Amino acid sequence: MSEKPAPSRLGEFSLIERYFAPLATSIGAAHLQDDAAVFAPDTGCELVVTKDMLMAGVHFFENDPPFAVAQKALGVNLSDLAAKGAIPKGYLLGLGLSDDIGEEWIAEFCRGLKAVQDRFGIDLLGGDTISCPKGPLLSITAFGNVPIGDVVRRNTAVAGAKLYVTGSIGDAALGLKLRLDEGLAAQVGLSDAERDFLLDRYLLPQPRVSAADALRDYAVAAMDISDGLVGDLGHMCRTSKVQARVILEDVPYSSAASAMIAKNREFLETAISGGDDYEILAAIMPENCTAFENALTATGLAVTQIGDLQTLDAGQEQGTVELIWHDEPFILRGAAGFRHF
Amino acid sequence: MSEKPAPSRLGEFSLIERYFAPLATSIGAAHLQDDAAVFAPDTGCELVVTKDMLMAGVHFFENDPPFAVAQKALGVNLSDLAAKGAIPKGYLLGLGLSDDIGEEWIAEFCRGLKAVQDRFGIDLLGGDTISCPKGPLLSITAFGNVPIGDVVRRNTAVAGAKLYVTGSIGDAALGLKLRLDEGLAAQVGLSDAERDFLLDRYLLPQPRVSAADALRDYAVAAMDISDGLVGDLGHMCRTSKVQARVILEDVPYSSAASAMIAKNREFLETAISGGDDYEILAAIMPENCTAFENALTATGLAVTQIGDLQTLDAGQEQGTVELIWHDEPFILRGAAGFRHF
Numbered sequence: 001m002s003e004k005p006a007p008s009r010l011g012e013f014s015l016i017e018r019y020f021a022p023l024a025t026s027i028g029a030a031h032l033q034d035d036a037a038v039f040a041p042d043t044g045c046e047l048v049v050t051k052d053m054l055m056a057g058v059h060f061f062e063n064d065p066p067f068a069v070a071q072k073a074l075g076v077n078l079s080d081l082a083a084k085g086a087i088p089k090g091y092l093l094g095l096g097l098s099d100d101i102g103e104e105w106i107a108e109f110c111r112g113l114k115a116v117q118d119r120f121g122i123d124l125l126g127g128d129t130i131s132c133p134k135g136p137l138l139s140i141t142a143f144g145n146v147p148i149g150d151v152v153r154r155n156t157a158v159a160g161a162k163l164y165v166t167g168s169i170g171d172a173a174l175g176l177k178l179r180l181d182e183g184l185a186a187q188v189g190l191s192d193a194e195r196d197f198l199l200d201r202y203l204l205p206q207p208r209v210s211a212a213d214a215l216r217d218y219a220v221a222a223m224d225i226s227d228g229l230v231g232d233l234g235h236m237c238r239t240s241k242v243q244a245r246v247i248l249e250d251v252p253y254s255s256a257a258s259a260m261i262a263k264n265r266e267f268l269e270t271a272i273s274g275g276d277d278y279e280i281l282a283a284i285m286p287e288n289c290t291a292f293e294n295a296l297t298a299t300g301l302a303v304t305q306i307g308d309l310q311t312l313d314a315g316q317e318q319g320t321v322e323l324i325w326h327d328e329p330f331i332l333r334g335a336a337g338f339r340h341f
Numbered sequence: 342m343s344e345k346p347a348p349s350r351l352g353e354f355s356l357i358e359r360y361f362a363p364l365a366t367s368i369g370a371a372h373l374q375d376d377a378a379v380f381a382p383d384t385g386c387e388l389v390v391t392k393d394m395l396m397a398g399v400h401f402f403e404n405d406p407p408f409a410v411a412q413k414a415l416g417v418n419l420s421d422l423a424a425k426g427a428i429p430k431g432y433l434l435g436l437g438l439s440d441d442i443g444e445e446w447i448a449e450f451c452r453g454l455k456a457v458q459d460r461f462g463i464d465l466l467g468g469d470t471i472s473c474p475k476g477p478l479l480s481i482t483a484f485g486n487v488p489i490g491d492v493v494r495r496n497t498a499v500a501g502a503k504l505y506v507t508g509s510i511g512d513a514a515l516g517l518k519l520r521l522d523e524g525l526a527a528q529v530g531l532s533d534a535e536r537d538f539l540l541d542r543y544l545l546p547q548p549r550v551s552a553a554d555a556l557r558d559y560a561v562a563a564m565d566i567s568d569g570l571v572g573d574l575g576h577m578c579r580t581s582k583v584q585a586r587v588i589l590e591d592v593p594y595s596s597a598a599s600a601m602i603a604k605n606r607e608f609l610e611t612a613i614s615g616g617d618d619y620e621i622l623a624a625i626m627p628e629n630c631t632a633f634e635n636a637l638t639a640t641g642l643a644v645t646q647i648g649d650l651q652t653l654d655a656g657q658e659q660g661t662v663e664l665i666w667h668d669e670p671f672i673l674r675g676a677a678g679f680r681h682f
Binding site: 036054058084092128131132137141154 | 369371374375376377378379380381382386387388389390391392393394395396398399400421422424425427433435437466467468469471472473474475478480482487489492494495496564565567580
């Protein structure tokens with residue numbers, strides 16, 4: 001780590017020695033005593049690298065528990081790697097701290113990092129800590145291994161492929177709605193358990209790391225869903241020059257999400273266009289669907305076919321996404337595109 | 342790049358297509374149409390990776406020209422790579438933008454990135470753009486190639502080695518003083534050219550990329566000087582368990598810096614303890630000094646011997662730095678440790 005100013009109460013070197021160095025156990029990290037780390041992809045592999053930044057008040061709430069913030073920050077990066085078919089290896093941590101952030105926050109944050117490291121067998125490689133006027137700010141660069149030439153792209157989808165998603169869709173966006181409106185859970189008749197489930201899905205995204213192998217083996221294209229199913233599928237279509245049809249009643253919703261959707265059509269819109277799912281969207285050719293489903297099921301991940309990809313309509317240049325709800329076209333009424341709160 | 346919210350006036354996709362995609366020409370960057378980049382070290386090499394974050398109002402002035410901010414942000418990262426003996430390859434860019442930052446700023450910033458890319462033959466690999474309450478915020482992760490096992494560390498210095506620095510020391514810290522106190526240049530009798538030289542040395546650090554080969558060949562330890570010569574040498578000593586002696590009149594000062602130092606002892610303190618030099622500090626065994634000097638001189642870089650390393654005094658555990666000024670011990674009167682303004 002380099003020595004940019006850290007919050008005055010805690011010198012950066014104490015921070016590193018006490019909290020970050022124990023997270024950096026690889027030889028190449030050199031106990032974080034240097035300005036740079038050294039590493040290489042595994043034999044026969046190349047590196048997949050991704051960078052996601054998270055800002056307090058934009059990507060998470062300032063009063064979110066730091067243990068959860070750490071898991072989210074690492075999780076969203078590992079989600080990108082998984083969607084590319086990569087096995088996570090390590091990460092760099094950029095941390096912006098304002099004066100109001102104390103040692104307790106940092107200790108809990110590092111405990112969260114450690115939990116993710118242990119779960120996925122990854123390691124802190126290095127990073128930087130700076131002062132900033134308003135924090136915490138997290139900038140994570142994550143690395144994964146993928147066999148040379150096997151990365152799964154999102155701009156390689158083709159007409160005829162079937163669309164799949166892992167897990168369930170919309171929980172996090174509905175959880176965010178519940179978080180922003182305390183009375184909403186009672187109003188829509190959710191049980192405490194249903195409410196807590198949705199709140200947790202927002203707070204603690206689960207990167208689908210175990211999907212990576214099956215994606216490399218069977219997906220013609222894949223991406224993680226971070227900005228809403230409809231929007232992200234739109235990106236896949238646009239970059240792949242195809243169009244998509246999604247059968248909305250085939251999309252997997254959790255029982256808590258289903259309870260909300262049954263109350264109000266608006267919640268269906270939220271579920272399919274809201275962000276922070278961190279599930280994986282994959283395009284699979286028909287002949288590989290069974291093998292793909294079996295491979296994912298074997299890892300314990302739920303996977304559901306939700307539609308398919310088609311050639312562009314005559315005259316179209318940009319892919320579009322057609323939504324079907326009980327045999328009728330479903331038009332999103334809300335503003336196009338998702339923005340974090 | 343992933344789709345976190347960008348400033349409302351410019352969608353992130355327009356930003357990427359118009360400004361960032363043209364900077365990302367490698368196959369692995371996939372025109373920035375994916376959430377991740379793919380790459381590998383060159384044959385026979387491993388990767389050196391470093392991360393430095395820069396925040397407006399902390400690491401640069403909010404009214405600094407964006408063309409210069411880009412060069413500084415990339416430059417400080419390339420400086421870290423050079424000190425490790427690595428040849429730069431590419432970088433990821435994390436960019437935090439607040440609502441007050443317009444397209445013109447971004448266009449000029451990207452022109453600055455392009456200038457550095459062209460100069461050093463590197464490429465943008467990917468990144469992320471977010472909204473933040475106060476920007477710009479820059480988080481750069483830079484990658485370089487180093488032959489396997491040849492990285493130059495800072496914790497491997499040994500007693501008996503001679504200490505060298507590239508370029509000149511203290512210009513940036515003195516330039517910052519001039520920047521913060523408009524009347525100071527006239528007060529100390531600097532010419533306009535001298536003042537502008539020092540201001541530029543603060544604004545536009547020059548990463549000593551061409552030093553990398555000589556460092557790999559001859560240095561037992563090296564680091565870049567980002568937080569002041571005395572402080573950074575202290576880190577080298579501490580991590581290497583040696584102590585250092587520096588002859589302050591042997592330290593290379595530019596003529597502009599010398600003019601200030603001649604006026605007031607305080608400016609000597611600033612020069613040797615202030616930050617932002619981005620010169621390289623190297624420890625060279627006596628038998629390699631001539632070859633090292635010749636190799637650096639051949640690249641056009643000035644290099645100067647400023648002292649040496651010694652075994653720890655009896656009972657000492659932490660390395661210390663002894664400063665000598667005309668045969669007398671020189672004690673720093675200012676606060677220990679450097680903080681950015």
